[in-house]
Amino acid sequence: MKKIISKQLPYLGYFFKYLKYRLFIILFISIAVGVLDGFGLTMFIPLLEMISSNSDNATNDSLGNLSFVMDSIKHFNLEINLQVILFMMLLFFTLKGGAKWIEIYLETIFLQYFIRRLREDCIDSLANYKYENFVNEDAGVIQNALTTEVILVTNAYRNYNQILRSIFLVITYSSLAFLSNPEFAAIVLVGGLLMNFLFSRIYKQTKKQSKNIVTGNQDFQGLMLQFVAFFKYFTSTGETLKFREKLVERVRFIEESQKKIGILKAVVMGIREPVLIFIVVLTIIIQVQVMGGILASIILSLLFFYRGLTSVSQLQTSYNQFLSFSASLLNMDEFLSKLKKGRKVIRKFSCEPNGISGLELKNITFKYGNTEILRDISLTIPSNKTIAFVGESGSGKTTLMNILCGLLPPLEGDFLIEGCSYKQCDILILQKKIGYITQESVVFTDTLFNNVTLWDTKTEKNIKRFYEAIESAYLKELFDNDILHEDTPLGNSGITLSGGQRQRVSIARELYKDVKYLFLDEATSSLDSESENFIKKSIDKLQGEKTIIIIAHRLSTIKSADLIFLLENGKLAGSGTYSDLIQENRLFQRMIKLQQL
DSSP: OHHHHHHHSTTHHHHHHHHTTHHHHHHHHHHHHHHHHHHHHHTHHHHHHHHHHTOSBOOSGGGGGGHHHHHHHHHTTOOOBHHHHHHHHHHHHHHHHHHHHHHHHHHHHHHHHHHHHHHHHHHHHHHTBOHHHHTTSOHHHHHHHHTHHHHHHHHHHHHHHHHHHHHHHHHHHHHHHHHHOHHHHHHHHHHHHHHHHHHHHHHHHHHHHHHHHHHHHHHHHHHHHHHHHTHHHHHHTTOHHHHHHHHHHHHHHHHHHHHHHHHHHHHHHHHHHHHHHHHHHHHHHIIIIISOOOHHHHHHHHHHHHHHHHHHHHHHHHHHHHHHHHHHHHHHHHHHHHHHHTBOOOOOOSOOOOSSSOEEEEEEEEEETTEEEEEEEEEEEOTTOEEEEEOSTTSSHHHHHHHHTTSSOOSEEEEEETTEETTSSOHHHHHTTEEEEESSOOOOSSBHHHHHHTSOOOOHHHHHHHHHHHHHTTOHHHHHTTSOOTTOBOOGGGTTSOHHHHHHHHHHHHHHHTOSEEEEESTTTTSOHHHHHHHHHHHHTTBTTBEEEEEOSSGGGGTTOSEEEEEETTEEEEEEOHHHHHHHOHHHHHHHHHTTO
16 A cells, blocks of 8 residues: 555655644545535535425435435434525535635644744754765755755645645545436546546646756856855956856746746646536536436536536646646755765764863874875874964865864774764764864854854843953954944955954854864965964963964964974874974975975
């Protein structure tokens, strides 16, 4: 049964994963709506008989196998007269209205529940994605999946839910039609199946255009991210118009695919009803003139089929619309599956860091694919010391820092975090103690206070810590000159600030967090001398209080480091103080000479 359902309804499992029993509650209520509507329509036949025969009472001879409805009324010792029929008609349609209200209400509640669960799944999956996998992902694909695709999958659910409801309503009305007049119902049903076959080619084309839209959206999102990120470069080099053409090309590709889907939808909507009426008319002629059927039972069956065919129409419309979103659903499923396969490994802890021993690498080797980046690195970083990594570009400095931050797991060797192997403790214990400042400052499009505190509430204690961090990062002068205040918006990624000010905001954030380890990856390499001096003074104030690990391009900035590690081609080529290395290490001497220090 499970295989049959998965084959005939391949997307059912996807939605059931998020909605569970909620998916079927709506379906059961839809059946109730159809049955109550059918019973209400059944009351029209005895009513028409009474009118046509000018009688005060009605029989159930023309109801076929639905005569049990009238028999149930008689069971309560009620006479089948005009007043009783009208009352029962009103009762059935009132109950149907109540069931319809519950159906729409629950549909709204369950839709919002589905959207929330889907978005939370996306957020959780991305938040737990391994960094080494993330760096190889296309930012446009991620952006598209988390924004556009979520909306399209929501639309897919709306239509799929309508498909299931329509299927159950078609079954309900078809069953009532068969009970009323089996021969008439069988002929119409065959005609409906032939009509569905007629539309199958349209459905295939719709599905194809849906895939084109997903591909186009992914490309467009990726290009837009790059356009925003490198807008200054494009503008200053006059390449804006050239890149604009690439964006416009993707927009037009998406537009063409959407137009084709719209044309296919128009074809379905335009020919559907005439074909349905043709089938019904032909069936009535065959039933009455050839098979000698009773017109009253045909009319009742026709009423049911009219309702059923309305549901068939809704089914075809919803199915065609669902196909236009189906590629997004498959894309989202593949995207989330990839994220979940690349989840961080959560280990149970058998070791608790002691908070004293610092960090230690033992015979560490690391590769990107087949390219070896680090080889047999062993070093110790004592607590509350300032450590510097230096070396030429490509020597492995940033990769080494990423391992120390817990972003990348070593291929071989061991990484001890305050006396515990990274394999035996929660890496988050380390990362929550880390402050990280790179050459590209992390400044959010928000106020200064929210940037520094990461959206902490404005309690008296937090405001005091905020101003202490601001002063330690040498940003207070901007307050004194009325350039900044705590609620100052910093613009898109801090565009209103200079490079040095953005770096000082980053430093203030880490000081506010009161981290134990402060990592600086060439944090001053792109700054002017005055800004670099401010940053250096901020860091110097922290020496002896925190473990500071620096990657420095300018060797003059690490003269006061307690320990310098020199890297060359992924290997440790020397270590010691600045004065030790300048006297004993030829590679370091050559680097000093090149920088004319």
